[in-house]
Each structure stands twice: as structure tokens, then as C-alpha cells.
Amino acid sequence: MSNDLAIEIKRLCKSFKAKEVLKSLDLAIPKGKIFALLGQNGAGKTTMVKILSTLLNIDSGDVTVLSYRLPKESDSVRSKISLTGQYAALDEDMTGEQNLILISKLFGYKGAAAKNRAKELLEQFDLTEAGSKPVKTYSGGMHRRLDIAASIIKTPELLFLDEPTTGLDPRSRAVVWDFVRNLAKNGTTIFLTTQYLEEADVLANLIAVIEGGKIVAKGTAAELKSLVGRKTIKIRLQNESDAGMTKNIVGELFAEATIKADEANALSVEISEVSQANQVLNGLTKAGIEPMEYAISQASLDEVFMIFTENGGQDNG
Numbered sequence: 001m002s003n004d005l006a007i008e009i010k011r012l013c014k015s016f017k018a019k020e021v022l023k024s025l026d027l028a029i030p031k032g033k034i035f036a037l038l039g040q041n042g043a044g045k046t047t048m049v050k051i052l053s054t055l056l057n058i059d060s061g062d063v064t065v066l067s068y069r070l071p072k073e074s075d076s077v078r079s080k081i082s083l084t085g086q087y088a089a090l091d092e093d094m095t096g097e098q099n100l101i102l103i104s105k106l107f108g109y110k111g112a113a114a115k116n117r118a119k120e121l122l123e124q125f126d127l128t129e130a131g132s133k134p135v136k137t138y139s140g141g142m143h144r145r146l147d148i149a150a151s152i153i154k155t156p157e158l159l160f161l162d163e164p165t166t167g168l169d170p171r172s173r174a175v176v177w178d179f180v181r182n183l184a185k186n187g188t189t190i191f192l193t194t195q196y197l198e199e200a201d202v203l204a205n206l207i208a209v210i211e212g213g214k215i216v217a218k219g220t221a222a223e224l225k226s227l228v229g230r231k232t233i234k235i236r237l238q239n240e241s242d243a244g245m246t247k248n249i250v251g252e253l254f255a256e257a258t259i260k261a262d263e264a265n266a267l268s269v270e271i272s273e274v275s276q277a278n279q280v281l282n283g284l285t286k287a288g289i290e291p292m293e294y295a296i297s298q299a300s301l302d303e304v305f306m307i308f309t310e311n312g313g314q315d316n317g
Contacts, residue, residue: 006065006189007027007028007158007191008028009026009062010026010062010063011024012024012025012026012051012063013058013061014056014058015059021213023214025048025061025210025215029206030205030206034181034190034192035191035192035205036203036204038200038207044210045162049085049160049162049191051070052065054070054074055083065158066080066081081160083159084159084160085162089150090146093134095134096127096131096135096142097118097131097132099150100118100131100149125146125175127146130142140168144172144176145175148176148179156188158188159188161192165199180203198301205220207220209305209308209309211308211309217304224301225300225303227304232271233271233277233294234267234268234294235266236263236265236266238265240265243261243267245289246289247267249284253283254269254276257270
């Protein structure tokens with residue numbers, strides 16, 4: 001395993017009885033990066049997280065985490081990682097601060113140091129005021145933020161976040177996003193599973209899509225979007241009367257172009273190359289049509305996800 005990799009997986013297989021969940025899966029994740037794993041429910045995301053965090057054994061294949069082989073060196077891996085699963089593991093009758101102090105002591109913090117670490121994390125996750133209240137009185141967002149805070153009492157080399165912001169309000173989600181960015185800046189590798197494609201788009205340095213137990217696409221957000229190949233010209237016209245002429249011009253340039261009327265004076269045209277946008281603009285200029293607004297947008301990560309999970313996809317490396 002390269003010293004630059006936090007995780008290296010080769011030919012990983014895992015089944016539950018007759019159901020094959022992970023099928024000869026390969027994946028490499030660099031250290032210090034934010035990695036996002038996308039997939040539909042049942043695609044194998046949580047199973048992979050449990051294997052990499054030593055909670056499940058593999059059936060076959062080679063799995064290395066932070067230079068340690070699994071399952072043989074599981075104890076060494078556990079000493080360097082942390083996991084926040086989909087469900088919180090906190091004492092509901094204790095206050096938020098008491099929970100964090102207790103966990104800090106379990107990690108070796110003594111007396112005042114444990115209390116200081118708890119207060120530091122409460123402030124970081126915008127929970128200072130709530131820290132003196134029982135956890136059972138917390139909202140879902142507060143509960144989730146406290147759970148994540150508890151998982152980084154001792155800053156890990158590798159942090160697994162299994163759908164950390166599911167059900168959170170936008171403000172709570174933003175707090176978690178800031179935390180993830182700051183942790184990665186300080187060298188921690190983040191392995192994130194999420195149902196929010198915007199989250200992966202905004203945070204991740206590297207994204208993979210899992211479908212049917214296999215990685216069907218991986219790359220940066222920009223690389224994945226480029227695989228779809230769709231780009232859209234959005235044209236807002238000065239006059240509604242120019243819409244018909246604009247459609248004719250586009251149709252003459254690209255016989256198979258998909259043209260949609262967003263509004264009476266606004267059109268969207270799907271293209272495959274940016275150069276085609278210039279052809280459209282030149283055609284409009286020659287016809288004496290000057291757009292009020294003109295923009296090119298790339299395929300969204302949502303479109304990428306839908307295509308690769310519906311059709312089985314392809315692996316771009």
C-alpha cells in the first residue's frame with residue numbers, strides 16, 4: 001500500500017447468506033482528503049463503512065486502512081479512526097457537557113482537561129447554551145451535532161461519517177460542513193456517505209458511486225459531471241417574439257438538439273461541446289437577436305447519480 005493512501009481496497013467481497021452485497025470491489029482513497037460515497041439505499045455503503053471501521057469482517061479480498069491490513073490488524077486501525085454512524089449513542093438523561101466529559105475521560109483526558117475538551121467541542125458545534133441541558137431535550141439537529149462532537153474527542157487520522165446530516169436543518173448542516181472542512185485542513189481523512197448530492201459536490205475532493213455492490217464511477221465532481229457530457233445553454237430573450245426564430249436557428253445548426261421553453265422568452269438548449277454555444281450565439285447575432293441573458297451550465301451531480309445508478313454506469317479510473 002502506498003504511504004499516500006488512507007484506504008486501499010482490492011477485490012473486496014461480502015455476502016449475507018445468499019445476498020452478495022459487495023462484489024469484487026476496488027477503491028483507493030488518498031490521505032487528508034474528503035471522500036464521498038454515493039449510492040441508493042441497499043447499494044452497500046453502510047456495509048463498506050462497517051468493514052473499513054472493523055465492525056464487519058470481509059469474505060475475501062485485500063483491505064488496508066492507514067497501512068494496516070484487515071482483519072488481522074483491526075486493533076491498530078481502531079486506535080486511529082473514529083466513526084459516527086446513522087444513530088446516536090449518547091446517554092439521554094445526561095447533559096451534553098456530561099456526555100462529552102465522560103467520553104473524554106474514556107479517551108484518557110484527566111479532570112480539567114476533560115472539561116476543557118468538552119467545552120471546546122460544544123462551542124465548535126454551536127452547542128454551548130445547550131450543553132447544560134439533558135440530551136433528551138435536544139432537537140434532532142442538536143442531537144446529531146453532539147454525536148459528531150463525541151466522535152472526535154480525540155482527533156482521528158480517519159473519520160467515517162455515515163450520512164451525518166440526514167434530517168438536519170440547513171443551519172445545522174452548515175455547522176457540520178464547516179467542521180468537516182476544518183478537520184480535513186488539519187490532515188484528517190474523511191470518509192463520508194450521504195444522501196445529499198449537494199453535500200458531496202460542495203465538500204468532497206473525490207466521489208465514488210456504488211451500485212449493486214460495485215463502484216460504477218469515481219472522480220472529482222467535475223470529472224463525474226463531464227462523463228455525462230451534457231451542457232445546457234440558457235437563453236433569455238429581449239422579446240418573446242424572438243423565441244420562434246431562435247428555435248429555428250438552433251434547429252438549423254444542430255438537427256438533433258433538445259430545445260425546451262423554460263418561459264415565453266427563455267429557452268434551454270442541450271449541447272455536447274462548449275464550442276456549440278458560440279455557434280448559437282453567432283447565429284443569433286447574424287439574425288439580429290441579442291439575448292438579455294446567456295449562460296452555459298454543466299450537468300448536475302444529481303444527473304450523474306441518476307444515470308450511473310439506473311444504468312449500472314462505468315468506471316472512469
